[in-house]
Amino acid sequence: MWYLCMFFHRLLDYRKAEVESLAELFGYVGDGLEWKLPQHHHPDSPFHFVNLPSEELARTIANRSILIKGIYEVWGEGGSYEELEEAIKNYPDDRKLPYLTADSTFRIIVDSFGKVMSFQEQNDRIKGLAYIPFKGRVNLKSPEHKFWLMQTDDYGVSNGLPPVAQRTIFFGREVGAADRKLLPTYQLKSRNYLGPTAMDAEMAFLMANQALVKPGKLVYDPFVGTGSILVAAAHFGAMTMGADIDIRVVRDGRGPDCNVWSNFKQYGLPAPVALLRADNNLPPWRPSLKEVFDAIICDPPYGVRAGGRKSGGRKLLKGTVDPYTVPDDKRTDHIPSTGAYCLSECVHDLLDVAGKMLVMGGRLVYFYPVLREDDSRENHFPEHPCFRLVSSSEQILSSRYSRVLLTMVKIGLYTEEIAEAARIKHLEFRENHLKWLEDGNLHSSVFASTDTQLPATGDAKFSKEPRRKYRGKYV
Amino acid sequence: MRLLTHNMLSSNIKGVTNGFPLLIEVEKVIEKPVDFNPDFLKNMFVKVDWKALVDASRSLGYAELPEETPESSVIDSDDFLRKFHHALLELHLEEGALVCPETERKFPVSKGIPNMLLHEDEV
Ligand SMILES: C[S@@+](CC[C@H](N)C(=O)[O-])C[C@H]1O[C@@H](n2cnc3c(N)ncnc32)[C@H](O)[C@@H]1O
Numbered sequence: 281m282w283y284l285c286m287f288f289h290r291l292l293d294y295r296k297a298e299v300e301s302l303a304e305l306f307g308y309v310g311d312g313l314e315w316k317l318p319q320h321h322h323p324d325s326p327f328h329f330v331n332l333p334s335e336e337l338a339r340t341i342a343n344r345s346i347l348i349k350g351i352y353e354v355w356g357e358g359g360s361y362e363e364l365e366e367a368i369k370n371y372p373d374d375r376k377l378p379y380l381t382a383d384s385t386f387r388i389i390v391d392s393f394g395k396v397m398s399f400q401e402q403n404d405r406i407k408g409l410a411y412i413p414f415k416g417r418v419n420l421k422s423p424e425h426k427f428w429l430m431q432t433d434d435y436g437v438s439n440g441l442p443p444v445a446q447r448t449i450f451f452g453r454e455v456g457a458a459d460r461k462l463l464p465t466y467q468l469k470s471r472n473y474l475g476p477t478a479m480d481a482e483m484a485f486l487m488a489n490q491a492l493v494k495p496g497k498l499v500y501d502p503f504v505g506t507g508s509i510l511v512a513a514a515h516f517g518a519m520t521m522g523a524d525i526d527i528r529v530v531r532d533g534r535g536p537d538c539n540v541w542s543n544f545k546q547y548g549l550p551a552p553v554a555l556l557r558a559d560n561n562l563p564p565w566r567p568s569l570k571e572v573f574d575a576i577i578c579d580p581p582y583g584v585r586a587g588g589r590k591s592g593g594r595k596l597l598k599g600t601v602d603p604y605t606v607p608d609d610k611r612t613d614h615i616p617s618t619g620a621y622c623l624s625e626c627v628h629d630l631l632d633v634a635g636k637m638l639v640m641g642g643r644l645v646y647f648y649p650v651l652r653e654d655d656s657r658e659n660h661f662p663e664h665p666c667f668r669l670v671s672s673s674e675q676i677l678s679s680r681y682s683r684v685l686l687t688m689v690k691i692g693l694y695t696e697e698i699a700e701a702a703r704i705k706h707l708e709f710r711e712n713h714l715k716w717l718e719d720g721n722l723h724s725s726v727f728a729s730t731d732t733q734l735p736a737t738g739d740a741k742f743s744k745e746p747r748r749k750y751r752g753k754y755v
Numbered sequence: 756m757r758l759l760t761h762n763m764l765s766s767n768i769k770g771v772t773n774g775f776p777l778l779i780e781v782e783k784v785i786e787k788p789v790d791f792n793p794d795f796l797k798n799m800f801v802k803v804d805w806k807a808l809v810d811a812s813r814s815l816g817y818a819e820l821p822e823e824t825p826e827s828s829v830i831d832s833d834d835f836l837r838k839f840h841h842a843l844l845e846l847h848l849e850e851g852a853l854v855c856p857e858t859e860r861k862f863p864v865s866k867g868i869p870n871m872l873l874h875e876d877e878v
Pocket residue numbers: 475477478479502503504505506507508509523524525526529558559560561578579580581582587588589590591621727
């Protein structure tokens with residue numbers, strides 16, 4: 281059945297991918313969902329119709345989602361209130377009457393886009409629905425049934441919403457809605473231990489949804505930092521594990537009550553099963569161990585100057601001199617030096633570890649930075665014979681850079697031959713991406729904290745615009 | 756560090772062919788209760804290296820696990836699952852070291868976190 285999905289006007293490119301992932305998480309099998317736009321609506325519209333096999337599935341998806349404001353069974357739609365009335369009257373009684381009975385409680389909510397509606401006007405609109413035979417009692421606080429009257433006015437692109445050529449009015453019964461209360465609870469502002477690249481709560485939850493996190497699953501973040509991605513995974517019931525090359529970040533934090541562990545304790549979440557210091561370039565997993573993680577979710581360190589490090593700096597940087605040998609008496613407290621870890625190598629290692637360590641059907645979810653001038657980038661996402669790309673969702677960070685959330689699923693067993701084939705692919709990939717190496721700005725533009733990322737790029741054109749206004753993939 | 760982690764790690768020093776299992780040098784062991792999750796345990800049961808887990812739990816002073824790799828049917832026994840749960844998830848090496856079986860190189864464990872980073876001449 282077709283349901284109307286109303287999205288929060290955020291992260292436009294992430295919205296359908298989230299719904300598709302949640303459908304799969306809750307048992308939908310099939311080749312992706314069927315979508316359609318309301319007539320005359322722009323693809324960036326907050327309204328989309330989605331075809332779902334059951335109301336139960338629609339509700340579960342909505343309840344778990346971050347970007348869905350609500351999912352509705354539409355009783356009627358039209359370009360005017362007259363058209364709407366006719367449509368609602370024509371909607372079959374057996375779909376309407378069970379929700380209008382005398383022993384039920386209900387509430388009608390009016391929502392408008394592109395225009396602010398006064399209280400009076402809203403009340404008038406509700407009264408205008410008198411042709412629907414509501415028999416139940418009104419209950420504003422906790423009604424059994426919520427009905428929505430949603431109106432988009434005809435406006436151009438200027439007022440902060442996507443252009444709509446023609447006014448549309450929907451009337452429908454709410455089937456489910458998102459729990460955005462999660463976000464204030466987990467917002468970074470309230471987080472005990474924070475780092476400069478901590479993942480904001482909304483994105484961390486979205487990543488956990490893309491990764492199909494659910495209770496009892498084991499989720500790994502090889503670049504765990506302050507643990508903000510794993511916090512979201514733990515909220516959805518997963519067992520978590522994290523590694524980082526920086527011992528101060530992963531072990532010490534800012535003291536006994538301000539570290540990665542305390543970030544879980546703060547929300548009453550179970551502590552990670554393991555935190556360790558390890559280099560993703562030389563993962564310390566025993567060779568016989570395979571297919572143990574249900575998902576790998578991470579925000580890898582990109583860029584050269586401010587980006588990732590890997591073990592063995594001196595040896596790497598000065599390739600011509602003898603490898604540096606650590607004197608025996610200095611070994612215990614020795615702090616190994618590290619070398620730069622470039623984007624393509626970092627991604628190659630990530631795919632290799634994921635290919636080996638994920639269960640079949642397990643998901644790898646990670647950010648990947650792209651230059652926006654690069655028109656042909658569709659073909660430039662990293663590939664691996666063990667994986668199929670499920671979705672790519674772009675978030676534009678500045679006039680030049682975007683980050684793309686890639687979701688991949690493991691579809692092939694990891695073998696030595698495959699690892700070798702992937703290595704060859706990686707070398708080709710690296711050829712094409714050498715330019716990234718020269719670009720030291722990438723890291724700061726991609727991983728600046730969310731509130732400052734636009735101004736941080738020094739792009740005056742964008743920094744003047746307040747956040748949240750309609751800017752397509754900027755929101 | 757829980758023994759589940761110990762069971763997954765090996766010494767990956769260049770040239771080492773048999774870096775697993777790492778020996779355990781104990782300075783401080785602590786126990787922390789963890790919610791009992793049978794599904795997760797059943798999942799992990801088929802992944803763990805049994806002998807490594809038994810030896811590791813003994814070095815931490817817990818001798819309740821059977822020496823021989825149990826038949827897969829034991830996972831239906833609540834008594835077994837509880838012991839497995841305790842050994843795998845509730846025993847922690849808080850301070851100590853993991854020792855490479857081939858080179859005796861020590862990977863320190865401090866504040867419960869194993870430091871698996873290699874030195875320049877080990878990569
Ligand atoms: C973009 S941050 C991730 C931050 C994390 N999502 C958080 O919430 O705090 C990347 C992290 O990768 C770590 N890192 C860099 N190179 C690494 C490597 N070779 N292996 C493992 N971790 C590495 C850095 O120390 C940093 O904490």
